[in-house]
Amino acid sequence: MHDHALAEQSDALRLRSLDDLNRLRKQILDKRDPDQPEIVVCHGTGCLANGSADVSAAIRSALDTSGIEAKVVPGIKTTGCQGFCSHGPLVVIRPRGIFYQKVKPKDAKEIIEKTIVQGDVVKRLLYKNPTDGEKILHEQDIPFYKRQTRVVLHNIGKIDPTDISDTIASGGYQALAKALTTMTPEQVVQEIETSGLRGRGGAGFPTGRKWRSALTAIEKKGRPVYVVVNGDEGDPGAFMDRTIMEGDPHAVLEGLILGAYALGANQGYLYVRAEYPLAIKHLTIAMEQARACGLLGDNILNSGFSFDARINRGAGAFVCGESTALFTSIEGNPGNPRPKYVRSVEEGLWGRPTVLNNVETWANIPLIVNKGGDWYAKIGVPHSTGTKVFSLVGKVNNVGLVEVPMGVPLSTIVEDIGGGVPGGAPFKAVQTGGPSGGCIPYELKDTPVDFDSLTKAGSMMGSGAMIVMDNRDCVVDVGRYFLRFLEEESCGKCMPCRLGLSRMREILDNFSEGKGSEKDIEDLLSLSKAIQDSALCALGSSAPNPVLTTLKYFKDEYLAHVTRQKCPAGVCKNLITYSIDPELCTGCTSCAKQCPVGCIEGEKKKTHAIDTGLCIRCGICMDTCKFNAVNVI
Ligand SMILES: Cc1cc2nc3c(=O)[nH]c(=O)nc-3n(C[C@H](O)[C@H](O)[C@H](O)COP(=O)(O)O)c2cc1C
Ligand code: SF4
Ligand code: SF4
Ligand code: SF4
Ligand code: FES
Numbered sequence: 001m002h003d004h005a006l007a008e009q010s011d012a013l014r015l016r017s018l019d020d021l022n023r024l025r026k027q028i029l030d031k032r033d034p035d036q037p038e039i040v041v042c043h044g045t046g047c048l049a050n051g052s053a054d055v056s057a058a059i060r061s062a063l064d065t066s067g068i069e070a071k072v073v074p075g076i077k078t079t080g081c082q083g084f085c086s087h088g089p090l091v092v093i094r095p096r097g098i099f100y101q102k103v104k105p106k107d108a109k110e111i112i113e114k115t116i117v118q119g120d121v122v123k124r125l126l127y128k129n130p131t132d133g134e135k136i137l138h139e140q141d142i143p144f145y146k147r148q149t150r151v152v153l154h155n156i157g158k159i160d161p162t163d164i165s166d167t168i169a170s171g172g173y174q175a176l177a178k179a180l181t182t183m184t185p186e187q188v189v190q191e192i193e194t195s196g197l198r199g200r201g202g203a204g205f206p207t208g209r210k211w212r213s214a215l216t217a218i219e220k221k222g223r224p225v226y227v228v229v230n231g232d233e234g235d236p237g238a239f240m241d242r243t244i245m246e247g248d249p250h251a252v253l254e255g256l257i258l259g260a261y262a263l264g265a266n267q268g269y270l271y272v273r274a275e276y277p278l279a280i281k282h283l284t285i286a287m288e289q290a291r292a293c294g295l296l297g298d299n300i301l302n303s304g305f306s307f308d309a310r311i312n313r314g315a316g317a318f319v320c321g322e323s324t325a326l327f328t329s330i331e332g333n334p335g336n337p338r339p340k341y342v343r344s345v346e347e348g349l350w351g352r353p354t355v356l357n358n359v360e361t362w363a364n365i366p367l368i369v370n371k372g373g374d375w376y377a378k379i380g381v382p383h384s385t386g387t388k389v390f391s392l393v394g395k396v397n398n399v400g401l402v403e404v405p406m407g408v409p410l411s412t413i414v415e416d417i418g419g420g421v422p423g424g425a426p427f428k429a430v431q432t433g434g435p436s437g438g439c440i441p442y443e444l445k446d447t448p449v450d451f452d453s454l455t456k457a458g459s460m461m462g463s464g465a466m467i468v469m470d471n472r473d474c475v476v477d478v479g480r481y482f483l484r485f486l487e488e489e490s491c492g493k494c495m496p497c498r499l500g501l502s503r504m505r506e507i508l509d510n511f512s513e514g515k516g517s518e519k520d521i522e523d524l525l526s527l528s529k530a531i532q533d534s535a536l537c538a539l540g541s542s543a544p545n546p547v548l549t550t551l552k553y554f555k556d557e558y559l560a561h562v563t564r565q566k567c568p569a570g571v572c573k574n575l576i577t578y579s580i581d582p583e584l585c586t587g588c589t590s591c592a593k594q595c596p597v598g599c600i601e602g603e604k605k606k607t608h609a610i611d612t613g614l615c616i617r618c619g620i621c622m623d624t625c626k627f628n629a630v631n632v633i
Pocket of ligand 3: 580584585586587588589590591592608624625626627628629630
């Protein structure tokens with residue numbers, strides 16, 4: 001398209017007032033028939049990896065050949081991650097809310113014929129409640145969704161993130177229009193202060209206070225000021241921010257524009273790791289569409305306020321999520337942290353006052369401006385208001401994305417929503433806060449999940465990854481995993497982190513080989529203290545947390561490694577022996593067939609035995625045996 005044609009088209013789309021926005025919203029809604037069936041297919045990264053693009057293509061082609069009458073032809077919508085990733089690909093038939101899980105392309109024809117044409121249900125695609133075996137028809141009745149409060153995620157799974165009409169129809173950009181037409185920047189800041197919102201990126205710093213400090217810095221230093229989205233999300237197991245950027249990119253963008261208005265910024269940046277191509281794609285589309293509609297760029301909604309933003313791709317280093325490293329990276333230099341003698345709100349990007357907030361923090365801003373800080377402050381608990389999005393992974397039945405009010409007990413998330421550990425045993429511990437957080441043991445399962453309670457338990461909220469462990473996870477191994485991760489991600493600039501983390505990891509390596517001593521446990525504690533006190537940035541200073549919390553709650557397990565050369569969880573290969581219980585073995589031969597080194601002997605229907613001298617301790621026999629006859633000690 002020629003430039004002038006593009007300009008003319010943009011001019012036609014351009015919204016010039018709140019009335020324009022409302023008129024457009026009405027037009028979009030008027031064109032929609034709320035009773036018209038709609039087939040919603042999850043196109044989040046998890047479902048796409050499980051083949052949901054083929055499912056939506058098959059549904060489209062089944063529709064084309066169905067001969068269905070024009071007035072009942074359903075729409076097909078693809079959305080971001082609907083949260084229940086372990087059961088994907090997901091297909092929901094609206095408005096009835098019929099929820100189909102683990103859908104395959106071959107199911108498409110039946111869905112069209114039975115559900116759309118005959119109004120019937122394809123029973124085998126319904127979710128089966130593991131507690132009573134009942135099939136559940138509606139999305140909202142599934143325990144995974146029932147116990148959640150979807151505030152930040154309210155649009156995800158309902159809107160097509162690549163179509164701004166969907167966002168506008170569901171109330172998107174109303175907060176921006178309200179702020180630009182009826183609120184002063186100061187009033188926006190006050191609402192955020194009233195809400196009690198604390199940053200969702202890790203430390204839980206009060207967002208209103210951060211913005212207020214930035215205003216004070218601007219008074220002293222003048223403008224420009226920058227607003228920045230932290231979409232680096234490097235914690236292992238975390239995918240909250242990715243899901244929000246992929247599934248509701250306009251929410252992040254609208255939050256950022258509101259922040260810019262409150263602070264008087266005209267330029268913003270979205271720092272997103274390059275490993276998130278779908279998030280980058282959807283944000284790029286969202287920005288182009290917002291610009292075309294006059295919601296981003298010059299003279300937004302004819303208010304006289306101008307703001308634009310650009311996306312910066314991070315190369316995927318965990319440390320680049322740290323504020324100073326992130327700024328250095330945006331400035332075009334290697335993303336290494338720098339000393340924080342002065343706070344970023346005073347000297348951030350290019351030495352200018354800068355407000356950096358996490359993706360989820362920004363996505364909360366339009367909700368607060370729309371519904372008011374008082375409304376928001378009533379959700380959650382007094383010092384941790386609102387909801388929090390968690391990615392639930394590890395040894396849990398319902399792997400996925402969960403949003404709950406702050407302050408709910410840990411067991412509600414892991415057991416009621418997550419469905420507990422496969423097999424029904426209690427969980428052993430939950431790692432919250434990623435590599436900077438800690439392990440919370442089962443005994444503390446009633447701990448309220450809020451900033452202060454998690455810190456009191458020795459862990460932290462972090463950005464929201466929750467890794468569930470069962471009794472086959474070894475705490476020494478977990479400590480080694482996180483230390484190795486941080487050792488590799490350390491920028492190496494300061495000695496406590498560069499050398500201290502390696503030394504701690506070496507000690508744990510020795511433990512896993514049965515070579516440690518109780519004195520080494522003391523050394524771990526003193527090294528941890530030294531690193532916490534002297535590392536230059538929080539990557540180093542928080543790195544000992546997983547080891548410290550596992551030592552606090554599972555010291556006996558550490559001692560078993562160093563004093564008895566045993567790994568009670570059966571993980572550390574040098575400390576374990578596999579054997580077969582003759583009482584339980586039925587001689588089914590499965591384990592012998594699977595053993596990679598052929599060290600299991602026995603005749604069919606007779607007790608089998610392992611040659612421990614040849615066994616490489618891979619654990620395959622244990623996973624294979626259906627009779628629980630394989631033991632590890
Ligand atoms: C090593 C390291 C990595 C971090 N990674 C992220 C990240 O990926 N996303 C994020 O929002 N914050 C991350 N943070 C926290 C940020 O430095 C910063 O506190 C946060 O983005 C501020 O936003 P908030 O106040 O909205 O939480 C990281 C911090 C450290 C020390
Ligand atoms: S603590 Fe680690 S990551 Fe941070 S500056 Fe020092 S070496 Fe680099
Ligand atoms: S799989 Fe189990 S029951 Fe079958 S032979 Fe092996 S140990 Fe025995
Ligand atoms: S642990 Fe692995 S190598 Fe050892 S007996 Fe079992 S399957 Fe064979
Ligand atoms: S990607 Fe489909 S439910 Fe998460």
